[in-house]
């Protein structure tokens with residue numbers, strides 16, 4: 221659990237981290253360097269879920285040595301709605317979600333904390349507009365979850 225409150229009284233109790241894979245944790249299907257270590261650190265506080273169309277067919281091998289991750293590969297069609305539903309079934313008020321593509325927009329909107337990342341693959345404007353926070357690099361986003369004072373500094377109004 222990652223718990224923190226903003227000066228305006230809004231409080232967060234986050235128990236799940238739901239992540240897109242390609243463009244978010246991986247580029248061209250390959251996990252970005254350093255991501256694995258950061259997810260290991262976060263797995264002590266958050267249940268980690270990867271939700272992906274798995275365009276390159278690499279997500280299961282990328283996490284073969286990381287059994288604490290729940291991998292959910294989406295069937296084709298209506299992926300925005302499928303991702304949103306996954307957030308709702310997991311318990312949206314306890315979810316921080318991270319993604320980059322257009323099909324992540326409803327997921328970021330629905331999650332208690334929605335984070336967009338840009339990186340090499342770019343991010344969909346629609347998804348950026350639904351995010352609470354935007355990072356240029358997933359490693360900065362994951363590091364910030366490990367340091368809630370940074371979250372408070374960015375989210376306070």
Ligand SMILES: [Mg+2]
Nearest residue numbers: 240242243321
């Ligand atoms: Mg993506």
